[in-house]
Amino acid sequence: MSEYQIINIGLLATPQGSSALSGEPQGKIRLIKNAAIGVKNGKITYVGEMEDAARASNVIDAAGRLVTPGLVDAHTHLVFGGFRQHELGLKLAGASYLEILQSGGGILSTVEATRAASYDELYTKGAAFLDEMLNHGTTTVEIKSGYGLDLETELKQLRVINDLAKSYNVVPTFLGAHAVPTDFSKSPDSFVDLVVNEMLPVVASQKLAKYCDIFCEKSVFNIGQSRRVLKAAKALGLGVKIHADEIVSMGGAGLAAELGAVSADHLLESGDEDLAAMAQAGTIAVLLPATSFYLNKGYARARDMINKNVPVAVASDFNPGSSPSYNMQFVLNLACLKLRLTPAEALTAATLNAAAAIGLADTKGSLEVGKDADIAVWDCPDLNFLFYRYGNNQAYKIFAQGDDSQRSTPLN
Ligand code: NIG
Ligand code: FE
Numbered sequence: 001m002s003e004y005q006i007i008n009i010g011l012l013a014t015p016q017g018s019s020a021l022s023g024e025p026q027g028k029i030r031l032i033k034n035a036a037i038g039v040k041n042g043k044i045t046y047v048g049e050m051e052d053a054a055r056a057s058n059v060i061d062a063a064g065r066l067v068t069p070g071l072v073d074a075h076t077h078l079v080f081g082g083f084r085q086h087e088l089g090l091k092l093a094g095a096s097y098l099e100i101l102q103s104g105g106g107i108l109s110t111v112e113a114t115r116a117a118s119y120d121e122l123y124t125k126g127a128a129f130l131d132e133m134l135n136h137g138t139t140t141v142e143i144k145s146g147y148g149l150d151l152e153t154e155l156k157q158l159r160v161i162n163d164l165a166k167s168y169n170v171v172p173t174f175l176g177a178h179a180v181p182t183d184f185s186k187s188p189d190s191f192v193d194l195v196v197n198e199m200l201p202v203v204a205s206q207k208l209a210k211y212c213d214i215f216c217e218k219s220v221f222n223i224g225q226s227r228r229v230l231k232a233a234k235a236l237g238l239g240v241k242i243h244a245d246e247i248v249s250m251g252g253a254g255l256a257a258e259l260g261a262v263s264a265d266h267l268l269e270s271g272d273e274d275l276a277a278m279a280q281a282g283t284i285a286v287l288l289p290a291t292s293f294y295l296n297k298g299y300a301r302a303r304d305m306i307n308k309n310v311p312v313a314v315a316s317d318f319n320p321g322s323s324p325s326y327n328m329q330f331v332l333n334l335a336c337l338k339l340r341l342t343p344a345e346a347l348t349a350a351t352l353n354a355a356a357a358i359g360l361a362d363t364k365g366s367l368e369v370g371k372d373a374d375i376a377v378w379d380c381p382d383l384n385f386l387f388y389r390y391g392n393n394q395a396y397k398i399f400a401q402g403d404d405s406q407r408s409t410p411l412n
Contacts (some may be wrong), residue, residue, distance in 0.1 A: 002041050002402075005056035006375065009035040010064035012047065013383050014367040015348040020284050020311035020356035027306075027345040031383075037067065039373040042402035047367050060404075062377050065396055066386060068347060069367050070139025070374035071328040072354035075265050075286050075315035077175075079126045079160050080147050082113030084320045097295055097322060098219060098247060107147070107179040110320050114147035114157065122160045129318070129326060130168045137395040138328050139374040140169040142315075142358045144213055146178030149191075151199050158208040169374070169400060171358040173241065174209035176200070177221050177229050192225045196232045204236035210359065211262065213241040216255065218248040223255055230259050239359060245269040246291075257281035263313070263357040267300045268292065272308075275301075279309040284357040287349070288317040289334035295322055302339035313353035314339070314346065333390040343387045373402035 012035035015021060021028075036053040038046030046053055090100055100106040114122070126143070133141060143161045148154035154176050161172040176195045184191035203209050212233030216226040230240040239262050244252025246266035256264035257277035264270075264278060265286040278285065287300045305312050314335045317323040328350055335346035355365030363372050379396040380386045386394060397404055 001058050004058035006037045006060045009062045009067045012067045015352040018362040020353045022311040023309040026348045027342050029344045039402045044371050044373050066378040066380040068376050069351040070376045071137045071350045072140040073138045073316050074142050074354040074357040075317050077144050077319035078129045079122050079157050080110050080320050081117035110147045111149050115153045126164050133326050137376040139400045142171045144173040144175040146175030149181040172209045173211040173213050174203045175213040177214040211239045211241050215243040216252040256283045275308050284311045284313050286313045286315050286357050289338050290331050291317045291323040299338045311353050312349050313357045314349040336387045343383045375399040
């Protein structure tokens with residue numbers, strides 16, 4: 001069906017605009033009761049009260065349900081070999097995330113598995129995740145490389161991500177500096193040389209990534225190394241992002257502001273000055289509460305960020321080590337209960353602000369005429385319900401660019 005209307009929407013909830021919202025506006029969303037949405041050729045043609053909508057011949061009855069924009073997951077590592085369930089025992093025995101990494105496990109064990117995996121295995125596994133994510137209401141996904149740490153495997157991952165982007169709404173990010181590979185452990189700077197001199201030029205010339213990211217963290221990459229990689233990426237025309245201040249306060253958020261990064265992600269330990277710099281620069285805070293949950297750590301200071309006018313987004317961080325779930329509904333539960341965002345702020349965080357964090361706010365992230373018809377119908381009577389229940393899948397029908405060919409979830 002190329003033209004249709006979704007009718008009998010009990011409540012339509014959406015942020016508005018084509019750039020990230022911060023401060024009070026982040027919590028000011030449009031709410032319409034008894035609404036309808038018109039769709040034609042994958043674009044939204046009408047959003048408003050049902051009684052004002054033109055009559056349509058093809059209708060889909062939402063039967064009083066809640067409708068929001070499709071969720072945008074602005075930070076994932078979903079193309080990887082293997083899983084890391086063996087780390088559960090290590091975690092329970094008290095090993096920390098960085099201890100597991102330093103002993104050659106963690107990211108480095110996924111690097112081995114990803115190097116060993118074929119292109120086809122990675123593609124099939126990635127596509128299955130994206131299908132499941134659609135079934136949970138996520139219509140756009142950023143995916144990072146970073147489990148290759150050598151040119152060949154980074155390119156294999158990026159090709160998988162770019163090929164997935166032909167069938168799904170996917171944004172590719174190059175994260176060659178995700179960890180120092182074992183054979184460079186004595187000279188991390190020479191690995192940075194490799195990323196800057198050999199990997200980045202190929203990634204940029206083959207247009208395999210929109211963004212470059214780096215894991216700026218104690219005993220991973222320091223501020224100087226991060227500045228060097230990201231400046232080189234910018235010079236080649238890539239946008240930049242940073243895994244910043246996740247475990248130790250390193251000034252990564254300040255570096256993000258200095259470089260005009262589109263986002264700084266994690267930010268559990270960021271200081272006030274760096275947050276103020278982010279607000280000034282318009283750098284979006286991509287918060288990853290499911291990672292805090294899984295690593296049993298504290299949560300980012302989202303309320304302070306809202307008060308300081310830093311635009312806040314949330315994402316799953318889906319990866320086999322620190323966040324083995326892609327469920328953005330759970331991320332929204334945590335956004336309310338742990339980050340203390342209001343439902344309206346959390347909705348903006350997982351839609352418009354998340355779209356802005358991957359450069360797509362002009363086409364995605366809100367239900368407005370002219371934008372892509374990425375629409376989530378939830379089996380919920382109102383907005384609070386979506387954030388209040390957890391653990392079950394509340395997605396009822398999901399449209400990605402107007403297409404609802406995904407399986408719909410049975411009723412609760
Ligand atoms: O964002 N912190 C670094 N990268 C990921 C974890 C990746 C992994 O453990 O495999 C993160 O948490
Ligand atoms: Fe991450």
